[in-house]
Amino acid sequence: MIEKEDPVISEExxxxxxxxxxLWGLDAQKRLRGSRVLLAGVGGLGAELAKNLILAGxxxxxxxDHEQVSEESCRAQFLVPVSAQGQNRAQASLERAQNLNxxxxxxxxxDRVEDKxxxxxxxxxxxxxxxxxxxxxxxxxxxxxxxxxxxFCGDVYGYYGYMxxxxxxxxxxxx
Amino acid sequence: MVQLVGSLLKELADSxxxxxxxxxxxGGIGCELLKNLVLTGFKNIDVIxxxxxxxxxxxxxxxxxxxxxxxxxxxxxKESALQFCPSANITAYHDSIMNPxxxxxxxxxxxxxxxxxxxxxxxxxxNRMCLAADIPLVESGTAGYLGxxxxxxxxxxxxxxxxxxxxQKTFPGCTxxxxxxEPIHCIVWAxxxxxxxxxxxxxDQEVSPDTADPEAAWNPEETAARxxxxxxxxxxxxxxxxxxxxxxxxxxxxxxNKLFKDDIMYLLTMDKLWKKxxxxxxxxxxxxxxxxxxxxxxxTTSGLKDQQVLDVWGYCQLFQHSVESLRSQLQEKGEGAxxxxxxxxxxxxxxxxxxxxxxxxxxxxxxxSRFDVKSMAGNIIPxxxxxxxxxxxxxxxxxxxxxxxxxxSCRTIFLNKCPNLRKKLLVPCIxxxxxxxxxxxxxKPEVTVKVNVQKxxxxxxxxxxxxxxxxxxxxxxxxxDGKGTILISSEEGETEANxxxxxxxxxxxxxxxxxxDDFLQDYTLLVxxxxxxxxxxxxxxxxxxxxxxxxxxxxSNQEEVNSITNGNKDSAQPSTSSKAAAEDDDIMIVxxxxxxxxxxxxxxxxxxxxxxxxDPETSETSTKRPRTDQSAAAAATDDDDDDIxxxx
Numbered sequence: 107m108i109e110k111e112d113p114v115i116s117e118e119x120x121x122x123x124x125x126x127x128x129l130w131g132l133d134a135q136k137r138l139r140g141s142r143v144l145l146a147g148v149g150g151l152g153a154e155l156a157k158n159l160i161l162a163g164x165x166x167x168x169x170x171d172h173e174q175v176s177e178e179s180c181r182a183q184f185l186v187p188v189s190a191q192g193q194n195r196a197q198a199s200l201e202r203a204q205n206l207n208x209x210x211x212x213x214x215x216x217d218r219v220e221d222k223x224x225x226x227x228x229x230x231x232x233x234x235x236x237x238x239x240x241x242x243x244x245x246x247x248x249x250x251x252x253x254x255x256x257x258f259c260g261d262v263y264g265y266y267g268y269m270x271x272x273x274x275x276x277x278x279x280x281x
Numbered sequence: 282m283v284q285l286v287g288s289l290l291k292e293l294a295d296s297x298x299x300x301x302x303x304x305x306x307x308g309g310i311g312c313e314l315l316k317n318l319v320l321t322g323f324k325n326i327d328v329i330x331x332x333x334x335x336x337x338x339x340x341x342x343x344x345x346x347x348x349x350x351x352x353x354x355x356x357x358x359k360e361s362a363l364q365f366c367p368s369a370n371i372t373a374y375h376d377s378i379m380n381p382x383x384x385x386x387x388x389x390x391x392x393x394x395x396x397x398x399x400x401x402x403x404x405x406x407x408n409r410m411c412l413a414a415d416i417p418l419v420e421s422g423t424a425g426y427l428g429x430x431x432x433x434x435x436x437x438x439x440x441x442x443x444x445x446x447x448x449q450k451t452f453p454g455c456t457x458x459x460x461x462x463e464p465i466h467c468i469v470w471a472x473x474x475x476x477x478x479x480x481x482x483x484x485d486q487e488v489s490p491d492t493a494d495p496e497a498a499w500n501p502e503e504t505a506a507r508x509x510x511x512x513x514x515x516x517x518x519x520x521x522x523x524x525x526x527x528x529x530x531x532x533x534x535x536x537x538n539k540l541f542k543d544d545i546m547y548l549l550t551m552d553k554l555w556k557k558x559x560x561x562x563x564x565x566x567x568x569x570x571x572x573x574x575x576x577x578x579x580x581t582t583s584g585l586k587d588q589q590v591l592d593v594w595g596y597c598q599l600f601q602h603s604v605e606s607l608r609s610q611l612q613e614k615g616e617g618a619x620x621x622x623x624x625x626x627x628x629x630x631x632x633x634x635x636x637x638x639x640x641x642x643x644x645x646x647x648x649x650s651r652f653d654v655k656s657m658a659g660n661i662i663p664x665x666x667x668x669x670x671x672x673x674x675x676x677x678x679x680x681x682x683x684x685x686x687x688x689x690s691c692r693t694i695f696l697n698k699c700p701n702l703r704k705k706l707l708v709p710c711i712x713x714x715x716x717x718x719x720x721x722x723x724x725k726p727e728v729t730v731k732v733n734v735q736k737x738x739x740x741x742x743x744x745x746x747x748x749x750x751x752x753x754x755x756x757x758x759x760x761x762d763g764k765g766t767i768l769i770s771s772e773e774g775e776t777e778a779n780x781x782x783x784x785x786x787x788x789x790x791x792x793x794x795x796x797x798d799d800f801l802q803d804y805t806l807l808v809x810x811x812x813x814x815x816x817x818x819x820x821x822x823x824x825x826x827x828x829x830x831x832x833x834x835x836x837s838n839q840e841e842v843n844s845i846t847n848g849n850k851d852s853a854q855p856s857t858s859s860k861a862a863a864e865d866d867d868i869m870i871v872x873x874x875x876x877x878x879x880x881x882x883x884x885x886x887x888x889x890x891x892x893x894x895x896d897p898e899t900s901e902t903s904t905k906r907p908r909t910d911q912s913a914a915a916a917a918t919d920d921d922d923d924d925i926x927x928x929x
Contacts, residue, residue, distance in 0.1 A: 129663030184365040264288035
């Protein structure tokens with residue numbers, strides 16, 4: 107469970123997050139504000155995830171993607187500028203992602219998720235894997251559950267898609 | 282060999298790039314929808330929204346950034362969308378969809394219309410325009426975690442108005458003026474007070490003690506006597522609240538003592554009211570100022586500043602400061618100026634917070650924080666990005682079915698907060714056929730309305746009945762008296778002289794028929810008039826065949842409960858426009874215009890009828906329930922027990 111760190115919500119945050127604070131409460135908003143999330147894969151699904159997490163007001167989001175921007179990338183998601191072909195997809199998405207909410211620390215990392223050592227994952231509270239291989243998902247899932255880090259996996263295939271999450275043996279939630 | 286373009290059949294992909302679609306609204310759902318349409322390959326999109334961007338939109342309307350606050354939503358949405366799809370042909374209109382420029386011919390340009398609205402009046406209107414133009418309409422709405430999408434196609438499905446929707450909740454005048462028992466009554470009173478002092482004075486928004494309250498009289502004759510007495514004050518010239526305030530120079534302390542001391546003391550003389558109720562206790566400014574109050578700043582709690590509840594003196598000071606600010610605003614605007622209440626205008630919000638709380642205190646209710654008052658006064662609906670994202674996705678999927686000519690596969694889909702017993706969060710239902718006696722889409726729509734023809738004015742007929750209740754924008758009315766006498770003309774000024782006359786003055790009586798037309802909506806409604814002298818207090822008319830408004834349970838967070846108006850004004854306007862109201866992310870199941878209160882908006886008042894059995898093959902159901910905003914979602918969760926027909 108994310109602890110609340112800083113108890114004080116600024117006026118700017120109160121104004122911007124007003125409508126969601128009225129839904130899930132101030133306490134939940136503070137916990138969001140203290141959480142760091144890793145997002146592997148910034149394709150269409152990843153971009154939606156990034157948008158939703160950033161708008162929610164988490165502390166930090168790391169976009170991890172080794173792929174290059176192709177012509178198709180621009181049609182698949184809305185964070186990558188049409189002029190960014192050939193660039194790394196995470197880095198190309200960074201600016202627009204950051205602009206969604208300057209209060210969130212957004213980072214871009216161009217490495218392969220498979221190449222990341224265990225301790226890379228351990229700096230996060232939540233790990234989201236999109237479009238990843240089964241082997242990778244198994245590895246990350248096992249690693250993270252040992253450290254009480256929540257794992258969400260998902261992918262889309264045309265009209266179909268799936269999401270899987272491992273929230274541990276016991277977890278608390280707000281609704 | 283099937284040709285595909287991505288996941289789409291080639292014919293569909295081609296039709297997407299050539300057809301023209303209309304998105305009505307560029308807010309929570311609108312931003313997500315615009316993004317989806319553009320990425321799906323739609324090339325020609327018109328988007329219309331009358332509103333401007335507010336900072337509270339930024340948690341979900343992702344096409345907008347802080348630097349855009351104050352600008353047109355439609356315009357900025359278009360610009361942002363073009364950033365990731367420069368080849369899209371988007372036309373933005375910063376305008377109301379109810380503007381007569383957007384006539385049937387305008388609508389006929391489109392193959393598909395998608396609503397992303399937040400108020401019922403606009404939905405009714407677009408519904409009618411799409412029926413008139415025979416264009417398929419995808420309707421949707423969200424509130425908190427809940428959402429809903431449905432498809433409306435003339436002749437094939439129900440229209441938006443086939444099922445009666447519960448009217449906005451209103452409170453009787455005497456409750457507001459004499460015997461409030463809940464915080465919401467005090468908040469409504471405070472908003473009325475704002476208008477009486479600073480805004481447009483409205484005879485339906487009186488704040489002074491109601492001497493004609495039937496509860497106050499010991500016998501019926503007394504009520505009648507009091508009623509006449511209050512109308513004829515002998516030689517005393519009746520002074521309006523505003524005039525009186527002006528005469529005191531809007532002196533906050535004089536205002537305070539009149540409203541919170543003198544008027545309360547007057548109420549106390551109406552002793553019958555307090556026989557079974559706790560009597561109010563008047564406040565005195567001087568006494569409060571003199572009595573010791575705890576030191577200024579309370580220790581910093583971890584809540585928002587707005588979530589603190591002050592003590593009585595704190596609200597006295599808030600009252601004083603807000604009156605002074607509002608007074609200045611009036612002065613700046615000059616002679617004959619009127620302010621419009623806006624929850625995002627700090628002194629206006631402060632004023633209502635203070636006045637409501639002082640009144641709550643007088644009537645022995647626990648006072649509420651500015652945060653909570655704002656929710657109720659501003660009809661705030663809590664909102665997040667993800668619900669809108671899901672709904673916008675569903676809208677496009679339904680749209681693709683329509684464009685593929687697969688209307689039979691279209692569904693109403695409910696997004697629930699918790700999975701049902703089949704572990705589904707999304708519940709599709711078969712679309713219902715049009716209602717044969719729908720007062721909008723039936724072949725010759727007709728209604729019967731009970732009024733007192735001697736007491737109802739032509740203006741009331743126009744504004745309260747035809748516009749507010751029956752959703753007309755610019756009605757033309759003739760009497761079916763063999764002469765076709767014109768009662769109301771939509772042309773400005775033509776029938777103004779009739780406004781204050783009573784219906785009976787035109788020979789309208791029990792059994793009379795009126796033909797009401799709205800040419801813009803291509804809509805004709807036949808109104809059968811029944812004369813009655815027995816309407817409930819504060820009720821001006823009754824539509825025959827409808828269940829009367831039931832009072833919702835006090836804990837409910839519905840818009841109906843918290844709506845302040847005696848009409849539709851609040852919910853018809855967006856939050857950031859100069860007209861008050863609130864932004865509401867309307868679900869068809871819930872009409873919301875910014876509203877809420879406690880976190881979680883899952884309370885529901887349902888007027889539910891039995892649900893049909895689900896189709897065992899497809900586990901889809903056809904619902905026959907009247908679409909009260911929250912009822913459908915609630916029913917989807919609550920009534921899901923019916924779904925477990927152990928068929929699996």
